[in-house]
Amino acid sequence: MKLGIIGLAKSGKTTVFNALTRGSASTTASGLTDPNIGIAKVPDTRLNVLVEIFNPKKITQAEVYYIDVPATPEGLGQDHGISGKYLNELQTTDALVLVVRAFENPSVPHVSTNVDPSRDLDTLLIELNLSDVVILERRLSKLDAETKGANTAERTRIGKEHKFLESIRQNLGQGIAIKDQNINQADLAQLSVFQLLTAKPLLVLINIGEEQLVDAQQLENELNNQIERSGISCIAMCARLEEELTSMDEEEEKTFRESLGAGESAYGKVIQSSYELLGLVSFLTVGPDEVRAWTISDNTGAAQAAGKIHSDIERGFIRAETVSYHDLVTSGSMTDAKRKGLVRSEGRTYLVKDGDVINFLFNV
Ligand SMILES: Nc1nc2c(ncn2[C@@H]2O[C@H](COP(=O)(O)OP(=O)(O)OP(=O)(O)O)[C@@H](O)[C@H]2O)c(=O)[nH]1
Ligand SMILES: [Mg+2]
Structure with missing residues (x-):
């Protein structure tokens, strides 16, 4: 599942891409080069809590792919739609992230006369x-x-x-x-x-400057009110700041965010929203070796979900020992959850829910 990052020239697409994928693609590259493709780890606080309980050797987060498609030489926003290689790249995506520029930066002039996120959003939707x-x-x-x-x-x-x-x-x-x-x-x-x-689901990312962090909510509201398409949400993020923060360790990042009043990570919010936009949810597996989030589409049956781990488990599926994340955490351990009767035995057609902690029993 991948999301295409799209926007007018110099709106900060590559900076957004780097912030989300913790990558280091060149932001100076212009013209039609190959797209940047990268993986973003989906933040999931449930994993941190499960790590406390199971103390595993390894933690594996769910992932989504982003693709940063370089603008065509003539750029977007010329009122003749999107075409050629650029269009082909976007067509293969499952959802789109529209980057609209709200940041001022005198050394990077806006492609049209002035910065106006509302106008640019309209332009992109029309395109x-x-x-x-x-x-x-x-x-x-x-x-x-x-x-x-x-x-x-x-x-x-x-x-x-x-x-x-x-x-x-x-x-x-x-x-x-x-x-x-x-x-x-x-x-x-x-x-x-x-x-x-x-036809693709859409997320609007308002790329704000550091000095606009205090106005983030207001900007989100303004653009949310403007959009006539249903089911689209706008998230404000300072891409350049988030990109800088990717090189810091967790403690450093936290202190830095607090000093700037930058609140919780906007990039985490964007990735989580992307995941939801794609209709994806996670089931979890736990144990001393690994605590892991697995990606499935919403409404996936238990046997099919098992197939995400290994085709053998799907083929030889017997049952899915299932407990909700909430029940497991309030019980404190798998043993206690079982004792309380909170661990269910589910069959192959059971529709797996977000946050189900599952142990698959199988026989091949
Ligand atoms: N001040 C400020 N500058 C930013 C911000 N986001 C991006 N920039 C700068 O704007 C310039 C363009 O950013 P890119 O990420 O390359 O934009 P792009 O949309 O990928 O550009 P093209 O691919 O050339 O269309 C870079 O110099 C960035 O450092 C921001 O939030 N604040
Ligand atoms: Mg770029």
Whole structure:
């Protein structure tokens, strides 16, 4: 599962990428180079608590991938949608992080005249919309061409698809994203081949300057109110600060944050939101060797979840000894949780919940 980081030129995309993935991609690179791909560890305070109980040799966090796609030479925001290699990269992502610039930096002039996050957000949303319109129009023209010389049965099929795509295109023309068009599952499946950008879940990251940390909440509220698309949240983060903090150890970072009034880590909030945006949850495994978070889609059955650990466990699945994180922690140990009857024995179709601590029994 990967998220594409997208934004106008010099909005801080690569800085955001570095902050999230603790990477060190060059922020000076410009022009169409290869995208940066990196892994971010999903912060999960539950793991820290479980480590206290089990004292394992190893801790493994869940992960998400981010991809920082370099802007095309002409840049985004030119009102002709997104195209070419840039579009292809974005189409392969599962969700998008839109970076809008709120920071002032005289040595890095804004691509247009002034810094205006609200205007840039509009521009980006329009670009996404437009790029979907262009894709659909191309398909519609192709269908028009196919009608010529088609037999009756083919004409009916073509006509049906044409009507369907045309209605979607018209809604996009009204500014309604695919995600907001109330399209049923079967139709969405039909649309999925086009990998449309407004069908993807979206997170807006307002890239603020150090001096704007105190205004973070207000900025978030302002942009949240502006967005007409449903289910999008805006998070303010000072990417440059978060990038600097990645080189510090935990104690240093904490002191530094407090001295700046930077609050809890915004980068953690962004990664967690990304995880939720992708519809992912974690089940946990514990023991003296390892405490670990495993990634599954929400509503995954127990046997399939077991397959994340090893295909043998899925194949030879017997049952899943399951206790909720909360029950385990309040019991203090696995033995006590069992004694209290809080450890359930679940079958292969049990839908695993976020925070379930599971021990799979299997036989191969
Ligand atoms: N003052 C300040 N400068 C920032 C902040 N975030 C990024 N910058 C600076 O802005 C410049 C551009 O940042 P990048 O991360 O390269 O932006 P980008 O969107 O990846 O740029 P392109 O890939 O060239 O489009 C760099 O010099 C950053 O150091 C910030 O929060 N505050
Ligand atoms: Mg960049």
